Amino acid sequence: MAYINIHLSKIKYNAFVLKQILNERGIQMVPVLKCAGGDSQIAQLFAEMGFEVVAESRLNLIESKPSQLNYMIIKGTTPNEVPTLVNNATMSIQTDLNVIRAINDEAKKQNKRHHILLMVDWKDGREGILTYETVHYLNEIIQLENIYLKGIAFNFMCHRPLPPTEEDISYIEQFLNSIKQETGLSFTTVSGGNSSMLTLAMYHDLGMINELRVGEALFRGYETAHGHRLPILYEDTIELVGHITEIKPRLNMSTHQPYMQALVDIGHLDTVVAELTPDDKKLKILGSSSDLLLIDLGDADGYQIGDAITFKLGYAAIAQSMHSKHLEKKYKCDKGIELIVGNFKSTKSYKV
Ligand SMILES: *Cc1c(COP(=O)(O)O)cnc(C)c1O
Numbered sequence: 001m002a003y004i005n006i007h008l009s010k011i012k013y014n015a016f017v018l019k020q021i022l023n024e025r026g027i028q029m030v031p032v033l034k035c036a037g038g039d040s041q042i043a044q045l046f047a048e049m050g051f052e053v054v055a056e057s058r059l060n061l062i063e064s065k066p067s068q069l070n071y072m073i074i075k076g077t078t079p080n081e082v083p084t085l086v087n088n089a090t091m092s093i094q095t096d097l098n099v100i101r102a103i104n105d106e107a108k109k110q111n112k113r114h115h116i117l118l119m120v121d122w123k124d125g126r127e128g129i130l131t132y133e134t135v136h137y138l139n140e141i142i143q144l145e146n147i148y149l150k151g152i153a154f155n156f157m158c159h160r161p162l163p164p165t166e167e168d169i170s171y172i173e174q175f176l177n178s179i180k181q182e183t184g185l186s187f188t189t190v191s192g193g194n195s196s197m198l199t200l201a202m203y204h205d206l207g208m209i210n211e212l213r214v215g216e217a218l219f220r221g222y223e224t225a226h227g228h229r230l231p232i233l234y235e236d237t238i239e240l241v242g243h244i245t246e247i248k249p250r251l252n253m254s255t256h257q258p259y260m261q262a263l264v265d266i267g268h269l270d271t272v273v274a275e276l277t278p279d280d281k282k283l284k285i286l287g288s289s290s291d292l293l294l295i296d297l298g299d300a301d302g303y304q305i306g307d308a309i310t311f312k313l314g315y316a317a318i319a320q321s322m323h324s325k326h327l328e329k330k331y332k333c334d335k336g337i338e339l340i341v342g343n344f345k346s347t348k349s350y351k352v
Contacts, residue, residue, distance in 0.1 A: 002242040002266045003328040004321055005310070008045055009337035010234040014218050015049060016341050017232055018198075022212060025201060030055050030072060032194070032215030035315060037322035040064060041331055053091065055213050059084050072117075074213065076127060082106045091115040093153050093191075095127050097140055100147065107146035114146065117153040117191050122168065126159040131175065135182050142185070151189030151211075152176065156225070157196035163225035164197055166204055173207040196225040216315045238318050240276065240311045240327075242266035242293065244303060260297040264309050267291040271321045275314025283309065 015031060022029045031054045036042045038061030046054050047066040056062050057075040065071060065088075072091040077099055085092060086106045094100050094116045107114045118137060121128030129137055134152075141149050154172065156164045172192070180186050192209030195217040200206070216224050221233030229235065242264040250261040262283075267273065273288040282300040285293055297303055313321065321327055 001328060002240060002264075002270055003330055005239040005241060005330050005332055006039070006042070007234070007237050007239075007332045007334065008041065009332070009334040009341070010237040011042065011219065012045055012049060013337050013341055014221060014233045014237060015046065015051075016344060018214055018218060019049075019051075020344070022201065025206065026210060027192075027201065027206060028189075028211045030191070030211060030213045031218055032056075032074065032213050034058070034061075034074070035215060035219055035319040035322060037319070037324075038062065039322060039329070040066070043069060055215075056089075059088060062088050072213075077103070083110075086110050086112055086114055089114075091117070091150065093117045093119045095119045095129055097137060100141060101144065104144040104147045112146065113148050115148045115150045116141070117151050117189060118149065119153045119155065122154045122156070122172070123162050124155050124157065124159050126155065128153075128155065134175075134179060138179065138183050138185055142183075149185075149187075151187035151191060153189075153191040153213075154193050154209075156193045158194070164193060164200055166200070169200070169204065169207045169209070172209065176208050195223055198223040198230065199225050199228065219318055220313075220315055222315075236312050238313060238322065239279075240266060240271055240313055240317070240321055241308050242311070244305050244307045244309065245292070247297070247303065247305060260301070261286070262295045262297050262303060262309075264293040264295055265291065266293050266311070270324055270327060272314065272317040275317035276311040277313075279310040279312065 019029045031046050031051055033054050034057040044066050047068045053070045053072055055072045055074045059081055062071045070090040073085060073089045074093050076095055077085050077092060079102055082102045083106055086103060103114050119128040120131060120134055141147060189211050190209050191211040191213060192206055193212060195214055197212050198217055216222055217230060219237050221230050221235040223230055244262045245265050246263040248261055249258045251258055267288055267290045269290050280300060282298040284296040286296050287294040
């Protein structure tokens with residue numbers, strides 16, 4: 001049986017490093033856990049690290065949440081989800097006035113105050129209100145008694161491959177200033193985007209942006225504007241491990257050379273096969289079906305039936321595997337990494 005290795009200490013390390021880097025720049029980090037399939041040990045880890053807010057995309061994944069964590073739902077809410085949203089999440093990103101009004105009515109019923117970030121479509125073209133609608137939306141939203149308008153959100157690189165630039169930062173600043181002039185509103189939170197903002201955040205001031213929602217960098221150590229590795233982070237916090245079920249010589253039809261082919265018990269039902277990279281660089285994935293991978297063993301001749309093969313995963317592969325109910329999860333802790341994270345913390349508190 002194939003299984004998932006979840007390296008909790010590496011996730012903790014990545015979260016800690018990203019949080020420090022961003023906090024030093026005056027930016028709050030909201031961990032985006034949507035690729036973890038609602039894993040309660042991972043959620044617990046973020047609660048223990050002192051994160052107050054984490055983001056999730058699906059309402060049904062937060063039913064058994066750790067009590068200390070507030071959940072922000074980052075995928076738009078449909079009208080029939082509103083009661084569950086108000087009941088289970090304190091905060092959400094919204095883009096439709098009628099849904100926001102329904103949230104207000106429901107929050108009144110449940111005697112709650114729901115926090116929202118209003119998503120503005122800057123240039124990505126996926127979700128969000130149009131920039132010219134913003135003032136109208138804000139004037140409507142501030143009249144809703146059971147909605148707390150926490151701020152504005154932006155998003156990049158989810159649809160159009162247009163990375164955020166220095167110009168975007170200053171235009172966003174001008175945009176928010178002109179909104180302030182027209183409405184008198186300034187916001188507690190300007191949530192500036194996702195992992196595609198990280199490279200810019202390293203070398204450029206992010207202006208009025210004071211929050212980033214980070215998923216892929218956290219679990220894979222990549223920024224997503226240019227697909228660059230962030231070498232200070234672990235890329236293998238979550239791995240997939242399969243086992244060899246068969247080894248036979250086969251003929252390569254184009255070279256007419258024989259090679260040793262292994263079958264491994266992972267397929268399209270378990271993950272996004274195109275995003276798998278074998279840890280052993282000698283191995284090459286030749287093909288796949290719903291339940292099996294075909295692997296050219298190259299000159300790696302030590303393998304036997306039953307041996308474990310470990311794969312690094314792309315983001316969609318992590319998400320699909322973590323959402324699978326048919327893969328066992330194995331949680332790993334590493335004392336050495338825990339020690340390093342512990343030392344970061346004590347140096348930090350020593351300085352303060
Ligand atoms: C997925 C998502 C994020 C996190 O994106 P990463 O690129 O994984 O950091 C942030 N905001 C929204 C709205 C998302 O859907």
